Amino acid sequence: MSEPINDHIILGIDPGTNIMGYGVLNIIDHKPHLVAMGVIDLRKFSNHYLKLRQIYQRVQSVIDSYLPDELAIEAPFFGKNVQSMLKLGRAQGVAIAAALSRDLPITEYAPLKIKMAITGSGEASKEQVAGMLQHMLHIPQEDMPHFMDATDALGAAYCHYLQKGHPVTSNGSKSWKDFIIKHPDRVNK
Numbered sequence: 001m002s003e004p005i006n007d008h009i010i011l012g013i014d015p016g017t018n019i020m021g022y023g024v025l026n027i028i029d030h031k032p033h034l035v036a037m038g039v040i041d042l043r044k045f046s047n048h049y050l051k052l053r054q055i056y057q058r059v060q061s062v063i064d065s066y067l068p069d070e071l072a073i074e075a076p077f078f079g080k081n082v083q084s085m086l087k088l089g090r091a092q093g094v095a096i097a098a099a100l101s102r103d104l105p106i107t108e109y110a111p112l113k114i115k116m117a118i119t120g121s122g123e124a125s126k127e128q129v130a131g132m133l134q135h136m137l138h139i140p141q142e143d144m145p146h147f148m149d150a151t152d153a154l155g156a157a158y159c160h161y162l163q164k165g166h167p168v169t170s171n172g173s174k175s176w177k178d179f180i181i182k183h184p185d186r187v188n189k
Contacts, residue, residue: 009035011068011104012157013059014149015076015092017051017084018043021147022059023154024066025161032161034137035066037150048087052094059098071099071106072160074114074152109159114152117159129155 007028014021020042024035040058042051073095076088099106112122118129118136130151134144136158145151 009066009068010157010160011063011066011071011099012153012155012160013071013073013095014152014156015074015088015095016042016149017048017087017091019147019149020055020058020091020095021149021151021153022062023150023157024062024068025154025157027161032137032158034139034154037145037154039145039147039150048090052090055091055094056098059095060102063099063102063104068104070160071096071104072156073099073106073108074156075108075110077111107160107163109156109163114155114159117162118155126152133158 007026010025010027012021012023012025018041020040021037022040023037025032026035027033040055040062042054045051045054073092076085076092096106115124115129116122118124118132121128124132126148130144130148133139133151133154134141137154
């Protein structure tokens, strides 16, 4: 049996101050495989600085557990509440610092880019992103997480996989155009 080609692990993170999602993909023979996804629940911490410490420690723990080769992280989107944006930016910065402390290369993706990469539409809902990832990675319904922050993080990892130029998805398609040609019955018209 030959050795797998391109064994590569990508950690995706969806930053949050109450719930932070993470997803881990292993790329083997140019195909993505789900390793893990979950959330870091920060709701029990009332102090924002304690949440930041917990983010740092837990992200390091996830890195130490799965040994990713790089991090793909969702960029905060611009909202109307400046205080919320500031807190979210801090959470993202602490997650990035934890990855840097483990010498991981980091790539940041806008939510629109992640949605576009996964569903083909920048206007896709969290549910649509989760459903597409479930389909593409063959995730059984019982393994789908309760919090969509986990699938958002997995989306960041999958987007990074696609952006790195891996030519073949798990369903054998090379692009959305190729997928549509191979599966015209699965396209809404």
